[in-house]
Amino acid sequence: MANSGLQILGFALSLIGLVGLIIGTMLPQWKMSAYVGDNIITAISMYSGLWMSCAFQSTGQMQCKVYDSILQLDSSLQATRALMVVGILVTVAGLGVACMGMKCTTCGGDDKTKKSRIAMAGGVILLIGALAAIIACSWYAHNIIREFYNPFTPVNTKYEFGSAIFIAWAGAFLDIIGGGMLAASCPRGKSKPSYPASKRPPSSSKEYV
Helix, strand or coil, X not given: CHHHHHHHHHHHHHHHHHHHHHHHHHCCCCEEECCCCCCCCCCEEEEECCCEEEEEECCCCEEEEECCCCCCCCHHHHHHHXXXXXXXXXXXXXXXXXXHHCCCCCCCCCCHHHHHHHHHHHHHHHHHHHHHHHHHHHHHHHHHHHHHCCCCCCHHHCEEECHHHHHHXXXXXXXXXXXXXXXXXXXXXXXXXXXXXXXXXXXXXXXCC
């Protein structure tokens, strides 16, 4: 029963993590304009995401523009987009596999050991998808930090972390926790009872010629 509860909790955390990954990937607030130095103009805030860039005015209006061409994008941004999409797809596949192996579901057969192994495989797939998302977020964050501390970067073009990257990070870590719970739900092999070696008495029969 405890094993079944661990599977349900891991699946729920992974599902919430998937929602966080999708929301974080779609939002444009991966990085936002930083007001440092003499850059005190706060009438317009600039946001940049994986798919579009937006300008938020102090009046409450937001204007967004989708990136026109993939070939014009920076190679690091293209890699981040690809890793996030792969992470989401792998996470969906992991949830599907884990759902077939959970004890509370009827699909996957009646063999409990087999179902637990399927759930463990789903947890491993979830860990792979979460790892891809963490690499993408960390890579994007590294580029933001590098450009921020670059002395040749103009002050009005410096950016800092936006809310979307933290949402994606949180979703990836929830997938790691949920995938770890599902991977740990595999039952251990039952140890076979060891019996003491029986000592047979020496044979009393003798061969006579």
